[in-house]
């Protein structure tokens with residue numbers, strides 16, 4: 001068995017709903033400005049005491065149920081996150097303990113909003129090489145905790161949540177190809193400047209030059225679409241569903257135009273969830289699987305762009 005395929009999906013949102021109107025009381029903004037510039041209408045945030053691992057566990061259990069396997073069957077646990085519960089152990093190890101799994105490799109992967117795409121690529125390689133038969137891939141974020149709630153240019157954009165996928169070994173793809181990139185030259189455009197490693201753990205809040213990020217994201221995502229189609233000798237019309245990272249509806253629309261795909265064939269959750277970083281693609285994926293839009297046998301293109309910069313895609317025959 002030399003391929004991996006998606007056996008099941010799951011997701012979870014925290015219960016605290018924050019609308020654009022709620023934000024008007026926090027920073028100098030308007031509900032209309034946020035909606036018009038980003039497509040975001042609301043987002044869900046964690047409550048005090050609720051953790052990244054709590055969200056990951058709920059999403060993971062749903063994905064395991066959907067896949068019809070036991071947690072004890074897993075050979076690999078990967079959590080893509082920018083907001084781990086602790087510096088260490090990794091959130092993947094915390095999740096492993098919650099799931100009562102013992103011994104299989106478990107680690108976090110940090111590629112910010114591209115984290116889930118990176119994690120899918122790594123899990124696919126474990127399965128293709130025979131190192132794993134069943135892999136749990138989670139994107140989970142409590143991004144609200146690294147926002148500066150006095151900065152209207154960032155705090156209105158993000159939300160919390162988790163999504164998960166169980167991959168299993170198969171004779172046919174499954175994951176057809178993955179494409180990963182990074183360029184650290186852009187580190188200053190989107191960052192949390194502080195960390196324990198540089199001696200400034202207090203500077204732990206996000207900074208973004210939104211305009212520049214927007215421009216580069218649109219052109220880069222256009223390129224990753226071409227790269228993915230070219231690598232597989234596919235035409236735009238072969239893609240049944242685009243499942244983009246959900247940062248801004250205008251970025252999503254630009255990628256859809258590049259693909260000549262109608263918006264009805266694009267899974268869009270940014271209005272309800274905001275940008276949930278590494279959780280956004282698996283949240284959108286699970287929503288469209290569960291409501292019956294995405295069906296077995298269809299061709300799915302996932303793409304993401306995020307801090308680093310990092311960017312990438314996953315092409316899947318579902």
Ligand code: COA
Nearest residue numbers: 029030033037113152153156210211213214247248305306
């Ligand atoms: N409410 C009201 N006004 C706001 C605002 C807010 N929340 N945030 C910024 N503004 C103001 C700015 O101060 C600026 O005012 P000025 O013209 O008086 O200086 C004006 O709105 C326009 O700001 P600008 O940054 O040019 O707006 P924009 O159309 O580029 O939209 C973003 C801003 C952040 C929505 C947009 O740049 C974006 O989505 N960028 C990409 C973000 C992203 O995807 N990041 C994550 C990648 S994973």
